[in-house]
Amino acid sequence: MTRKQVFILLLTFALMGAVVPAMAQDDEFTFGIVLVGPRNDRGWSQAHYEAGEYVEENVPGSTMLVYESLNPADSPETTLLDVVTEMVDQGAELIITTSDAFEEDTNTVAEAFPAVTFINATGSNVLNGAPENVGNFNGQMEWMKTVGGCAAALATETGQIGYLGPLINAETRRHAASSYLGARYCWENYRGEDPADLDFSVTWIGFWFNIPGVTLDPTEETNAFFDNGADVVVSGIDTTEALVVAGQRAAAGETVYAMPYDFVGACAEAEDVCIGVPYYNWGPAYTNIVNQVKEDTWTSEWIFEAPNFADPDTSIVGFVPGGALTEEQLAMLDEYIAELTAYGTDEANADSIYLWQGPLSLQDGTELAADGEKVELLDVWFLPQLLDGMTGASE
Numbered sequence: 001m002t003r004k005q006v007f008i009l010l011l012t013f014a015l016m017g018a019v020v021p022a023m024a025q026d027d028e029f030t031f032g033i034v035l036v037g038p039r040n041d042r043g044w045s046q047a048h049y050e051a052g053e054y055v056e057e058n059v060p061g062s063t064m065l066v067y068e069s070l071n072p073a074d075s076p077e078t079t080l081l082d083v084v085t086e087m088v089d090q091g092a093e094l095i096i097t098t099s100d101a102f103e104e105d106t107n108t109v110a111e112a113f114p115a116v117t118f119i120n121a122t123g124s125n126v127l128n129g130a131p132e133n134v135g136n137f138n139g140q141m142e143w144m145k146t147v148g149g150c151a152a153a154l155a156t157e158t159g160q161i162g163y164l165g166p167l168i169n170a171e172t173r174r175h176a177a178s179s180y181l182g183a184r185y186c187w188e189n190y191r192g193e194d195p196a197d198l199d200f201s202v203t204w205i206g207f208w209f210n211i212p213g214v215t216l217d218p219t220e221e222t223n224a225f226f227d228n229g230a231d232v233v234v235s236g237i238d239t240t241e242a243l244v245v246a247g248q249r250a251a252a253g254e255t256v257y258a259m260p261y262d263f264v265g266a267c268a269e270a271e272d273v274c275i276g277v278p279y280y281n282w283g284p285a286y287t288n289i290v291n292q293v294k295e296d297t298w299t300s301e302w303i304f305e306a307p308n309f310a311d312p313d314t315s316i317v318g319f320v321p322g323g324a325l326t327e328e329q330l331a332m333l334d335e336y337i338a339e340l341t342a343y344g345t346d347e348a349n350a351d352s353i354y355l356w357q358g359p360l361s362l363q364d365g366t367e368l369a370a371d372g373e374k375v376e377l378l379d380v381w382f383l384p385q386l387l388d389g390m391t392g393a394s395e
Helices: 003-027 044-058 080-089 100-112 142-155 170-189 218-227 241-251 283-294 327-344 377-381
Strands: 029-034 062-067 092-097 117-121 134-139 160-165 199-204 232-235 257-259 276-280 302-305 317-321 367-369
Touching: 029 044, 029 080, 029 283, 044 062, 044 276, 044 283, 062 080, 080 092, 080 100, 092 100, 092 283, 100 117, 100 134, 134 283, 142 160, 142 170, 142 232, 142 257, 142 276, 142 317, 142 327, 160 170, 160 218, 170 199, 170 327, 170 377, 199 218, 218 232, 218 241, 232 241, 241 257, 257 276, 317 327
Parallel strands: 029 062, 029 092, 092 117, 117 134, 134 302, 160 199, 160 232, 232 257
Antiparallel strands: 276 317
16 A cells, blocks of 8 residues: 555545544434423323433434423423523424413514424414414324213213313313213213213313412312212313322222323323323324424424324324223223224315214304214314303303
8 A cells, every 4th residue: 555545544534533423413403392290290291201202212312301390380480481592502403392371482482593493282373373483283182082081971870971171272172072072972872871961061170280279179179070970080181180089089989980181101090990091192293393303304384183093103192991991891982993993094084083073063052063064173173162062161
């Protein structure tokens, strides 16, 4: 080898040494997740936190930053701008704000940091004119809420179902209404009972979880449901008080059941009285978003993703039956899920949700859909009232 060849070879190695670290550095990606509650709430916030962990496991070089419990009770002096500024200072290129409570403030911080991508999970900023670096992402939980409502109707012996709701908005109304539709359908079609005899009552506590002195106490409200004759309580809040109370009362000899929400492992709090849990599986979706941002292919859009019936493991929403259901009840629930799946996989039903068909009326008697008419997706999204047949406040 000549001296010139050695020089060229050494120069090549030197250049490779300079390039490789730069490439490795380019592969690093920091993203932030802002939680409305604690990361271990066994509900909404834990589902998002574990999705962030999923991203770290599946996207090489990715690092998650987390801020927990950004809410008026736990961090009254802290603003979303404070949190985002710190995350951006630590290198965050993508920040996911995990509540529609952050919807308006997400627009504000996005304008302050135009080079950062923001995703508001469950909001509809984009439909109302958000900055170009803001997107929305949500899953069509309404499908799984109908499954949960069906399970509740199969389990109840009294025909009285309580629904423990958080605050009142379009999202929480449509989730409660979907639970009611599933309960009414299975009460009539699988139990052979008159829909008029089904009591489905909603109580709103005022926020996504208990804030002493501000909200109603979910433990007290769950006990009130049971004291007044309900034997099943379906929870729509972020935490598991309904299931805990049901477990305590069952241990004292009562026949009562409950259904938590959001987190796939929530039934573990009291498996024997849990009839199931509708859950979010944010991990695959967040991984896709992270990769899009990394590859500079992400664009602002409002996404309301339907379940993946062909691959439940990657579906953004799902349902896990609980240990309280009997074999007969599980068989009937499986039949209902087969109906729902057949509907969802039929292209003729695109942009509609099972059981959201007429005749349907709102609580004040206004027709939502005529007989046989499908409710359009945006009319489900922006549901203005509970449905006729439900008991509880609509605003």
